[in-house]
Amino acid sequence: MFPRKGASEEEVLAELEEKTAEDLTFDSGRILGSMCTYPHPFARKVISIYIDRNLGDPGLHIGSQKIEEEAIQMISNLLGLEKGYGNIVSGGTEANILAVRAFRNLADVEKPELILPRSAHFSFLKASEMLGVKLVWTELKEDYSVDVNDVERKITDNTIGIVGIAGTTGLGVVDDISALSDLAIDYGLPLHVDAAFGGFVIPFAKELGYDLPDFDFRLKGVQSITIDPHKMGMVPIPAGGIIFRKKKFLEAISVPAPYLAGGKVWQATITGTRPGANALAVWAMIKHLGFEGYKEVVKRAMELSRWFAGELKKIPGVYLIREPMLNIVSFGTTNLEEVEEKLKRRGWGISAHRGYIRIVMMPHVRREHLEEFLRDLQEIITR
Ligand SMILES: Cc1ncc(COP(=O)(O)O)c(C=O)c1O
Incomplete structure (x- = not known):
């Protein structure tokens, strides 16, 4: 309903905070399947x-x-x-x-x-x-x-x-x-x-x-x-x-x-x-970043994706769709839909609608996030 009377900024902000509480945020490190990222502060x-x-x-x-x-x-x-x-x-x-x-x-x-x-x-x-x-x-x-x-x-x-x-x-x-x-x-x-x-x-x-x-x-x-x-x-x-x-x-x-x-x-x-x-x-x-700055961002992302692909291969029941070319790693598992559902329930921002799970190593994705994800994946698969 279109409100007849306005509310204070504090009230509106409080309502926004409450309503967006269920959003995943990039800085949480839980969004692994998106091509967007936490915007650079500058x-x-x-x-x-x-x-x-x-x-x-x-x-x-x-x-x-x-x-x-x-x-x-x-x-x-x-x-x-x-x-x-x-x-x-x-x-x-x-x-x-x-x-x-x-x-x-x-x-x-x-x-x-x-x-x-x-x-x-x-x-x-x-x-x-x-x-x-x-x-x-x-x-x-x-x-x-x-x-x-x-x-x-x-x-x-x-x-x-x-x-x-x-x-x-x-x-x-x-x-x-x-x-x-x-x-x-x-x-x-x-x-x-x-x-x-x-x-x-x-x-x-x-x-x-x-x-x-x-x-x-x-x-x-x-x-x-x-x-x-x-x-x-x-x-x-x-x-x-x-x-x-x-x-x-x-x-x-x-x-x-x-x-x-x-x-x-x-x-x-x-x-x-x-x-x-x-x-x-x-x-x-x-x-601000210049070629060298972007190169650093890409270096991290590429190295992380190569490391992550290697770790995935160590989990029985998990297979890469293909070796990564860029900073995207996509993999399949046995019982993919069930695995997807359980990962989502644990708060991971991923999807398997293409027939595999895609992880995009955006600048907000850090190694510790991936280590946690790998632990969850392994647990789900071996249970
Ligand atoms: C290769 C490619 N082209 C186009 C698009 C569409 O971009 P946008 O969602 O910014 O419109 C995407 C989005 O993921 C993409 O991966």
Whole structure:
């Protein structure tokens, strides 16, 4: 019911505290299956200062718009592009929708089709429904990466583009983007790389010596990349990223917004009014941590995932779905549903709805949390 009379701040806060008591919090270390994390304190600070900025009306907040642009350029550089075109958006979902929208608008075919791996995120289902683009799913190989031969077989005159994934949602697998890029060039098609998760992991892990495939604009067929600061970038939600190689993609999805207080602009994002503070936080975090800072975060996460995978293998009845490529470890057990239920009852934020349990080594996950989890898992399984 909409209250007729207001309550004091103390009363409202007390009610909030009571009602959120059943939420799991990132700092508790119990959330092991999420791609989000406890926001970096510095990002929180930036957001609290600039909470009023609206990038939906950039004429009013010209400085903030320039900062968003700088953030896009820094991320483009990280991804091997001197100058990119894009926006800080609400998340990987919006970024993927924007990429599909750009491909469709430029393709000029009557019955548009998008080719994507079975491992793709469900955001493409939303894109498909909203944009009238048929999804053509391709098979995976034994290692759970996309079968590039199957992709080639499925190309038709209606194909508007190809999707590859750099860090699949379930297993953190990086597809053979280089082969997809060659294919895209051969057939004159644009390739979109969904690096929503892997974008803030792979560049750093590669420099740390992990043997990972190329995935970014260094591959000439790659025309757009989704990369989310609100995942491994440690920026508060919402902060996704879409980068296009060429201006024409952004232009293909821009509409005129004529009546804004700050004057006429062109808008490519799905959202109109959108949080400037989060875009500023992306910029601030990149400036604050730098490549070396993110490399440290990724180093911890990668080392933890290798150690954790090794520990899982020691538990009878537990098996890895595949060796981890990034900082995601997914495993199965005998009586998986029962194990999931019991782990949840012990307060662990995990799920097994994909047919396995996925643990994401986000920055808030520490070794002591995992040791406790392993003890619980072992107890549950051997009982
Ligand atoms: C590979 C991939 N793409 C896209 C998304 C969607 O991101 P968001 O939930 O920020 O919209 C996710 C989310 O987990 C993802 O893993």
